Amino acid sequence: MTGSNAAAYNAVAEVYDEWTGPLPDTPATVEFLAGRAGKGAVLELGVGTGRVALPLAATGLEVIGIEGADKMIDKLRQRPGGDTFPVILGDMADVAVDRTFSLVYIVFNTFLCLLDQRDQVRCLRNAAEHLEPDGTLVTEMHVPDLTRTDADGQRLATGSVERDRVFLEATMHDPVRQRIRTQVVVVSERGIRLYPNQVRYVWPAELDLMAQLAGLEPVDRYGGWTGEPFTAKSTRHVSVFRKAA
Ligand SMILES: C[S@@+](CC[C@H](N)C(=O)[O-])C[C@H]1O[C@@H](n2cnc3c(N)ncnc32)[C@H](O)[C@@H]1O
Numbered sequence: 001m002t003g004s005n006a007a008a009y010n011a012v013a014e015v016y017d018e019w020t021g022p023l024p025d026t027p028a029t030v031e032f033l034a035g036r037a038g039k040g041a042v043l044e045l046g047v048g049t050g051r052v053a054l055p056l057a058a059t060g061l062e063v064i065g066i067e068g069a070d071k072m073i074d075k076l077r078q079r080p081g082g083d084t085f086p087v088i089l090g091d092m093a094d095v096a097v098d099r100t101f102s103l104v105y106i107v108f109n110t111f112l113c114l115l116d117q118r119d120q121v122r123c124l125r126n127a128a129e130h131l132e133p134d135g136t137l138v139t140e141m142h143v144p145d146l147t148r149t150d151a152d153g154q155r156l157a158t159g160s161v162e163r164d165r166v167f168l169e170a171t172m173h174d175p176v177r178q179r180i181r182t183q184v185v186v187v188s189e190r191g192i193r194l195y196p197n198q199v200r201y202v203w204p205a206e207l208d209l210m211a212q213l214a215g216l217e218p219v220d221r222y223g224g225w226t227g228e229p230f231t232a233k234s235t236r237h238v239s240v241f242r243k244a245a
Pocket of ligand 1: 005020046048051066067069072091108
């Protein structure tokens with residue numbers, strides 16, 4: 001595995017579906033991707049527990065996933081439709097699937113799990129190599145918000161306070177390596193659980209340049225999954241690329 005945080009997801013797997021279950025835009029994500037898929041097969045990089053891939057496959061599309069954390073795959077297998085869903089355990093930056101796809105997608109900040117620029121470019125190259133000539137790559141990631149940490153690059157926030165547990169989130173920002181390291185600390189009467197994570201954030205313009213290095217060109221950019229415009233106020237972007245002519 002490249003410098004990525006897939007190993008951290010083995011720890012998060014036990015709570016991932018609980019934490020992401022309430023995400024309101026999963027149906028819109030599926031609808032957007034189904035609209036871009038054409039009639040060919042679809043590949044998700046960092047498929048996780050199948051939050052998006054399983055409902056997308058339920059629309060009738062052939063969907064395949066690549067995932068680096070085996071415990072996330074175990075969780076996918078327990079979801080409806082997950083027992084037969086095709087998943088390859090491997091690194092999305094270089095795993096080879098011996099076929100091409102009309103749509104490759106990498107959503108929900110998963111691209112940022114690759115912790116240096118070289119691996120992020122390798123991942124885009126890998127995606128491009130698995131696209132059919134008229135295929136589409138869709139990415140979704142947040143716009144970096146450097147105001148979330150203080151002048152020393154730190155933040156300690158209360159995630160949620162519940163009757164029998166409290167979520168604390170400790171964050172450190174490394175502006176030189178463009179990395180955000182977080183530790184979600186869950187304190188309850190049963191003890192303390194730690195859920196570490198790390199991402200390398202990228203600016204939209206950097207993503208476009210990395211895509212260009214990978215032989216891709218931008219087609220569309222939106223501020224979300226319902227096609228809202230991408231503006232200075234957008235907190236994330238859904239970006240669409242195709243192979244450069
Ligand atoms: C933020 S989760 C997103 C999961 C899923 N795509 C979703 O939208 O719910 C990121 C996923 O990418 C996986 N991942 C991180 N780095 C990876 C890598 N280098 N290769 C394959 N999977 C990776 C993690 O294990 C995790 O399951």
